[in-house]
Amino acid sequence: MERIQTTRLTKTQLLSMITLYEIGSTTLFAMGIGAKQDAWVVVLLAMLVGFLLLWVYTDIARRMPGAGWEEILDSVLGKWLAAPLIFFYACYFFYDACLNFFEFGEIIHLHLLSNTPTLVINSVFAVTVMYMLALGLAVLARTSELLMPIFLVFLLFTLFFAVISRHFEVSQLLPVLSDGMAPVLKEVPTTVTFPFGETAVFLFYWKYAERNQIRSTAFRSVGFAGLLITAMQIVIITVLGPGLAANATLPLMEVVLSINIGEILTNLDVLLVVMIFIGGLFKMSINYFAVVLALSYLFRATNRVVIVIITGIGILWYSMAHLETLPRQRWIAGKELIWQMDHYIYQLIPLLVWILLVLNKKRMAGREAEGAS
Amino acid sequence: MLQERLGINDDIVFRSFDAQIIGPIRAFICYNSGLVGQAMIHEHILKPLMEVGNNERRAPDTSINQLSLALSQILNASSVREIRTIEEATNEILSGQTALFLDGFDSALSIETRDVEHRPISEPATEAVVRGPREGFTEMIELNTALIRRKITNPDLVFEKMTLGSKTKTKIRLAYMKGIADPDLVAEVKTRLSRISPNSVLESGYLEQLIEDHPFTIFPTIGNSERPDSVAMKLLEGKVAILCDGTPFVLIVPHFFVESLHVSEDYYMRPYIANFVILLRYIALLLTVYTPALYVSLTSYHQGMIPTILLTTIAATEERVPFPVILEVILIGVAFELIREAGIRMPRPIGSAMTIVGALIIGEAAVQAGLVSAPMVINMAVTGISGILIPALNSVVLFTRIFLLLLAGGLGFYGILIGSLIIVSHICSLQSFGYPYLSPIAPFRSKGWNNTFMRIPIRLKKKWLRQGR
Incomplete structure (x- = not known):
């Protein structure tokens, strides 16, 4: 029995948040499917590149412990440059949350409640998430800690059943790298961005974790999530074949529906729906709460609940008014807008800040050396 | 003055007499007849004070200030205390002490004479055990x-x-x-x-x-x-x-939340069966909360998820029932709660008869009359019986069940997910005297797991705790 500070994230909480965030909405896609049967190679390579980014992100946290991304930007770039940047980040994660939110609503509409209007589904979800986030970061963290085991058990069950069911054919993976590395390498950048680069959102959360636990926990959970995503791609390809995997709206759903073990274990789509629910929920909530953190820093808001509610209504409104159907969102609008900004969000700005921090440190060290001599 | 405050009460007794302390002194005692042992007063207060010639030897030189000292040597009660105000005296008398007043002294004595009738120690009704001590707390x-x-x-x-x-x-x-x-x-x-x-x-x-x-x-x-x-x-x-x-x-x-799912007997039983029972309680919790909601959402929204053979059976029985499934669940749910509450308040012998009438006859008749379907009765029976396994969470289970049921009626399986999320985030936000209510599940601590989902053998407990740290 011990008292635990409610504003700190424990190791397990950080681990489960990152893992859930990483796997999050990847259950909806076939990642790197442009490389056909080598999609899993894409994921693995992307994970390695993602580790580089993650190293930079965690190194920033190591260099400025106890400061959130917003404070780091402020102190490194100065007030006038930082404010619009923080706002830019807020907008970006707001858009990301809207995407997650929208996809989630569409999928529930398609697979569970085809007669209920999307507005109802989305509003109910928005209110629930608002309630959860209004209770604070500790509740978000504890909920993720509680739901991650369920998520993992369901995911592993799904993969296991898919493997032992009769549609599983390892030969679908062959030949490995038939067209050389070119198609694989072409696919890697997008996969690096989504989902691995997205860990940038945790720049807002590092300050709540214990400093010496950040890096090991982050690498462990991203590695773990990456392997699970790879396993998912392998199962998708081996069960569906590269052609069907590339064209299905929800590849994993097709996999789950194909599971039939002795006429008893069928219709397991409920497992997948629970997974999509939990994954989508945390992907969205973590983005959402990052927006709340950024905005409350920007506007010096003391009452976070107000920001939570305003942002929540904003997400609901934006995704209902501006986002269109699921395929269009995924293949056209997404590519136009979001893929161009990611590089700034995920790579350029953090790298720049990191370089500045390194230079700063050197300069400080040099100055100290001068002072000493 | 004391008589003014307490005199109208029939249970307060005033008794005056002459105390023999270096000659007779007018004295009176005041006590509550229901709370004291009469024999004790006679033996320990009246007898020593009234026996002539007994006290001169023991209290040779009593000045006014040394009242308590002197009397504590004379009185052979177990505890004697000096009191100075009327207020204090009133409280003491009402709680079962005897107050002794002596003429010419400005303070009185409170003498321990309590002997309250109380219920004997008996086996507690709420937490019955098969193995373990059979004593329970009393009202004293x-x-x-x-x-x-x-x-x-x-x-x-x-x-x-x-x-x-x-x-x-x-x-x-x-x-x-x-x-x-x-x-x-x-x-x-x-x-x-x-x-x-x-x-x-x-x-x-x-x-x-x-x-x-x-x-x-x-x-x-x-x-x-x-x-x-x-x-x-x-x-x-x-x-x-x-x-x-x-x-x-x-x-x-x-x-903590998990404590509601434990009983002390878990530690007295051998670990295999103890762990099995703990697991059973967790399953019961899930069953009693989710069964009605799942039944409603499956039969009214997601028939595709039910295996075909089972679906035809359910559909055949539901066909004869005039109500929508959600209404049916609520009806039986209310009936179940009625029977349960009646069973508690009834005198014991009638209680069991009630349960038989309620459960067997009404249930059977309702199915035959086509008011409810047989799968529904089974489902509510599972719900009810699982609920009885975890009496500590009685009200929690009832309300969460209704909450999920309503959401399932409106939004199907999605409603259940949403409802679960609201409940989970609510529990996560709770604290008990500064400790997280869901500890040790969230925030997770491996050390606490000994008492949460499993009960490791006592032999290994120390080792486990050392490692957990």
């Missing part, structure tokens, strides 16, 4: 502290005294283990108890509602127990117990 706080003390023979076990209730003046004892209990926790409990000023404290439930962290939640954040062994166990874990005079229910803080 002195006896209850003794029961705990007998379990923990250790000077570190502290009972702190308090009095609460401006009208009832109820005795409260705060029990904790010095050195094990967190001093901050003890201080927190004390401040919370001292901050409240209730008119009356008739049961520990009064206190519970006044000092709990979240008055508006359906989850109990303060535990209670009727069993000295489980209270002792919790005290040794570092918790604080609040005993209240007049009730066998002792409050224990902080209280």
Whole structure:
């Protein structure tokens, strides 16, 4: 029995948040499917590149412990440059949350409640998430800690059943790298961005974790999530074949529906729906709460609940008014807008800040050396 | 003056006599006839004082100031205390002491003569065990502290005294283990108890509602127990117990959610069966909360998820029923709660007859009459019986079940997911005296798992704890 500070994230909480965030909405896609049967190679390579980014992100946290991304930007770039940047980040994660939110609503509409209007589904979800986030970061963290085991058990069950069911054919993976590395390498950048680069959102959360636990926990959970995503791609390809995997709206759903073990274990789509629910929920909530953190820093808001509610209504409104159907969102609008900004969000700005921090440190060290001599 | 305050009460006795202390002095005693032992007064107060010639030898030189000293040598009662105000005297008399007034002295004596009739120690009705001690707390706080003390023979076990209730003046004892209990926790409990000023404290439930962290939640954040062994166990874990005079229910803080799923017997049984029973309780919790909601969502929204053969059976029986499924569930649910509540309040012999009539006859007849379907009755029976396994969470289970049921009726499986999420995030936000309510699941601590999902053998316990740290 011990008292635990409610504003700190424990190791397990950080681990489960990152893992859930990483796997999050990847259950909806076939990642790197442009490389056909080598999609899993894409994921693995992307994970390695993602580790580089993650190293930079965690190194920033190591260099400025106890400061959130917003404070780091402020102190490194100065007030006038930082404010619009923080706002830019807020907008970006707001858009990301809207995407997650929208996809989630569409999928529930398609697979569970085809007669209920999307507005109802989305509003109910928005209110629930608002309630959860209004209770604070500790509740978000504890909920993720509680739901991650369920998520993992369901995911592993799904993969296991898919493997032992009769549609599983390892030969679908062959030949490995038939067209050389070119198609694989072409696919890697997008996969690096989504989902691995997205860990940038945790720049807002590092300050709540214990400093010496950040890096090991982050690498462990991203590695773990990456392997699970790879396993998912392998199962998708081996069960569906590269052609069907590339064209299905929800590849994993097709996999789950194909599971039939002795006429008893069928219709397991409920497992997948629970997974999509939990994954989508945390992907969205973590983005959402990052927006709340950024905005409350920007506007010096003391009452976070107000920001939570305003942002929540904003997400609901934006995704209902501006986002269109699921395929269009995924293949056209997404590519136009979001893929161009990611590089700034995920790579350029953090790298720049990191370089500045390194230079700063050197300069400080040099100055100290001068002072000493 | 004392007579003015207490005279109209029939149970207060005034008795005057001449005390023989260096010559006769006018004296009177005053006591509450229902709370004292008459023989004790006669033996310990009247006899020593009234026997002539007995006292000169023992109290050679009594000045006015040394009243208590002198009399404590004469009186052979177990505890004698000097009192100075009328107010004090009134309180003492009402709580069962005898007050002795002597002519010419400005103070009186309060003499311990309490001998209250009380219920004998018996097996508690709420927490019955197959294996384990069969004694339960009674309504007497002195006896209850003794029961705990007998379990923990250790000077570190502290009972702190308090009095609460401006009208009832109820005795409260705060029990904790010095050195094990967190001093901050003890201080927190004390401040919370001292901050409240209730008119009356008739049961520990009064206190519970006044000092709990979240008055508006359906989850109990303060535990209670009727069993000295489980209270002792919790005290040794570092918790604080609040005993209240007049009730066998002792409050224990902080209280965690998982504790509602445990009984002290888990530790007395061998680990295999104990772990099995704990697992069973978790399953029962899930079953009793989710069964009705899942049934409704499956039959009215997602028929595709039911295996075809089962679906045709259910559809065939549901066809004859005039109500929508959700209404049917609510009807049977209400009927079940009615039968249960009636079973509790009825005198015991009628209770069992009631249950048979309610469960067997009404259930059977309702199915035959086509008012409800047979799968529905099975489903509600599973729900009800699983609920009985976890009596500590009775109200929680009832409300979450209704909540999920309504959401499932409106939004199907999606509603259940949303409802679960709301419930989960609500539990996650709760605290009990500064400790997270869901500890040790969230925030996760491997050390606490010994008592959460499993009960590891006692032999290995020490090793496990060392590793867990």
